[in-house]
Amino acid sequence: MYDSLLNWLIFTPCIGAVLCLLLPADKAKNIALGTTVVTLLMTVSLALAFKTGMQGPQFVTTLDWIPAINVQYKIGLDGLSLPLVVLTSALSVLVVGAGWKIGKSPNVFMALYLFLMSGMYGVFCSLDMVLFYVFFEISLLPMYFLIGIWGGPRKEYAAIKFFLYTLAGSVCLLITMLGIYNVTSSADFINGNTWDMMALQSEAVQALFAPSGEYWYFARWAFWLTFIAFAIKIPVAPFHTWLPDAHVEAPTPISMILAGVLLKMGGYALMRITYPLFPDAASLFWECVATIGVFGIIYGALCAMAQTDWKKLVAYSSVSHMGYVTLGIAVLTRTGFDGAYYQMIGHGITSAMMFFLVGVVYERAHHREINKFGGLWLKWPQYGGWSMLGFFAGMGLPGLCGFIGEVMVLLGTFHAADRAGADPTFVYILGSFAAFGVVLTAGYILWMFQRIYMGKTREEYEHFEKPNAREYAIMVTLGIAALIFGIAPLLVFNYTHATFENLMAVIGLAGS
């Protein structure tokens, strides 16, 4: 029963989207809210039925999709995907709430958004490479229209830039996939070629990609190509330039889902595809990847500090925070992986909240110049309080959800010194820079907080309406989530534990 429920989870948003388009426009918002609530309930029941001790995927559905080249429709949930699916469902409800006041054709907006949801669920649930790719790419299209139609002044530019950048990444993925498909015919136990992610992690295939294997050369290329594909999505520093544009131009709810879930696809895919498939290439290049991650942390933080546009600052903070994810994965330690994963969940909550907090003010002020604000705390003390919670969670204050991920990534980085073949000096330098990133983060967030919330209330903002109940509801939900996940990390780790054991074994790091 739960197997079919997972299928329904992926396609229910599609049904909702079609209903949005067919029924009268004024009903669209209710339909969208209903759909997201239904999917949330589905997700919750799946999470309750999930057996936490199992390593492999659960609720698996396997169907032949393109028999000619062995492509399957194979979906399932494991510890790696379940928390992200829950995050997606939970955020989706809030995003519909945040988009409640969209003026321009709300039915199209909601329909596109629901299509996007299907794509996100599909990415997190698919266990076949082709299926994964299809969902990965399908999720771009609604995003393009959502930014392009409802965005800010430079929406067209931002939308096409987003699309082209991520498409270029997808293409790197596609060529690697075709290559993997081609070379797997040499693995003796598989009949012909395969796209099955689980089969690709088996020892027979791993032997091909090992340094002694037949396709070691290919594996090194494939590692970098897939890494770039997902690095663009995360985004890792040199590939990040689409992100500030997309975020600044996107409407608030879309920024929330973009930062909250879409960026996580990149980190998730690194853990799901790049690292388990090419562990030897990964450990060969780990220093390079880790340096890229640290560069992202520092660079993102410095850029954030230099911004005068509030939303851009939050966007760059995403670059910085997602750098921890890259670093945590790159150092190849269990703690690092756990930390990176928790950082994704935590960032999913805090970034959505930060973008929403910015959105609430922007809706009233119609500008985002940090230096033109001031004294918001005195004007709306309640809003100020929740803002403090949200931004401090993003900053990584102990007790809030941003803290656990960052600390675990840093610990994992230092643990890498114990790994065979790692140069301790390099590891310590790396770790110190990453830790310095925390200081920078505190710097730009506190400075921003001071400029916007502290001081005297400016006269021109006297007429602002107070945030209404809907807005408070969203803020409060996210704030409480930030608090809970800051206190009880086991909520996530209970689910991921078994799968990560398995992942470590595949990567060959069991026990480290």
Add this chain to the structure above:
Amino acid sequence: MLLSDPQWLPQLMADLKLVMPELWLVVTMCLVLIVPFIRKGNVILPVFVTIFGLLMALLASQGVHLDSIDTARQGLVFSNSLAIDPFSSLFKTLLMIFAMLVVVQWTLFGRDNTHALDAPDFLCLLLGATFGMSLMASANNLIMIFIATESASIPSYALAGFRKKNKISTEGSLKYVLFGSVSSALMLYGMSMLYGVSGSLQLSHIAGTINSQGMTPLMVVGLVGMLGGFAFKLSAVPMHFWCPDVFEGAPTEVTTFLSVASKGAAICMLARVIQNFGTIVYNEEILTGIALGVGALGAVTATWGNLVALHQSNLKRLLAYSSISHAGYMIMGCAVLLLVDPKLILSALLFYVLVYMFMNLGAFTVAAVLERHLGTLDIADYAGLFKKSPTLASLLIVFMLSLFGMPGLGGFMGKFLLGAGMIKAGTLGTVLVGILLLNTVFSLWYYLRPAYFMIFVDEQEDKTLPVIAPLRPAIWTILGVCCVMLFWTGLLPAVGTDIAEDNGQMIVASAKRAQDTNSQHTSNVNEPIAKADAHR
């Protein structure tokens, strides 16, 4: 098959059965010409006759299977000049369906610009071109290749210039004729070289000559010349100049027809020539060289088509360049046919043609609707169209995205299957796949242009769009069928790929020179028997 042979009449009758689709087309042509004597000035009657004839040809093209070598022998008919195999049969099936759809499209749009008395002429020319294309798919020796290409081209020249009063149409047609004659001459010249070197018109014998004499310079000249003629039909890069002008000027239904059917037939012909070489020639170096040449042609074509398409403002010209780049992709697929299991590539090509047919039919039908109701093909004039007719605009976007290769739509599956076949061809295959994918990325820019104007840009105040009158249900049907087919092939491609896979087989005649009538039909099915022959 000389007259002295007592078997010639039964053999002839048996062979005739296999060319029933072509015979039906010829009969229909004659019927269409007779119809005006019965009902003068009636348009619907010849249209029905045409559709009936195409339907009969469609039915006649069914039922070709290669279960055994024995049936394969019968597949090479009329002294090996035509090969009736599953590959060509499936293409013919698609061609007939497509021709029917084009006739319907013409009945809906083109009829208004055409005098009622000219209707039989148009239909007859269309049938004549279909006849030529159907032969192109089967042509198995130099004479047939040439004459089939001409049978497809000459009616096309007349069709392209069918709007006699229209200056662009006439200019396009003239350009088409001139380019066509030069490329025909080039092809014929190349063929004469090939004949001179090998002393035979059979493709398999020519390939056999490479085995015995090696790749002589004269052979290279011959092959390049022939490829030049093919390049014209495919609108591959040095011979592509006619394409945008003809596509812009010709009536839209003719453009639709030429963009798909003519290129598809040429791809079939190219695939057959290459398949002959791939089966018979056993020198890997020569094969790689040929693959490299054809692959380079495809890569240059695809890239050039895309680059020029980037700054097109006219919808039809944009689609013309897009069709050039798609031809490039298919040529790249043909190139690796020499190096890998041909079945994979052949079925991928068939699937590609199937999908491409519906994408282009849909896109050009929307273009025809827009041209007719808004009086403009300039994409910038479509600003704000999405608000006025959201369904039509959405359909155009779907077709464009499919042409681009958006997952979930048929276009992606076509490219994907082609790529999955191409990647097996070692470094060359990988490079070609890379070029294919890179092209896909930057083609996004122009495929999204109509969407950009229709959705993102608001209507200008000084240029208000006329309201599009309610369209006829038949137009909606055509568009709906195309759209459904694209989603179907994109989301549930299994049916299409199965059909394509079953038909990804070509017959290749043996390389050994036929000495007498009995051994004339020796043939094999995608198996390197001929190679073994040549080795001995």
Add this chain to the structure above:
Amino acid sequence: MFTTLAAGTDSESLAQVAPFLYLIFAAITILSAWMIVISQNIVRMAMYLLFTLGGVAGLYFLMSAEFLAAIQLIVYAGGTLILIVFGVMLTSKNPFIRLQTMLWERCVAIGLGLLLAMLMVIALANTPIKQTGTEAVAQNHDIHTLAITMLSKYLVPFEVAAVLLLVVMIGAAYMARRRA
């Protein structure tokens, strides 16, 4: 080399004059072809074309393809060309119109032509030419065999050509018709 060109003929004397005849016919063909290109008057071009076709027919005679030579003379030189000349004179208001080409067009054309000629020479020089078709040539001047072959082995191309001509006629009739 020239003697082989006359292979298949029995006459001793023809074999002796063949080289001279070959040179004469080849010269006529090439020179008049060249004149077509550089001439600017359309009627003169047609006349030069006549000489070219005639020269080619002569070459066919020398290669003992008498039937082909006769066809060449009757169909091309006799029929088609007269039609062209009459067509030009009847349709054009000023048949002696001058066709001008631009200098750069000429340069490009000459360059391309030279390039092609060079390629062909290189290709021919590097290819060992074998006598492959002598038997066929010997048989082919028997018109009976030719006819049999055409209606048996090459039946399909022959018939397809008939259909093609039908379609061409329809297209031409449509183009020429005044109604639009």
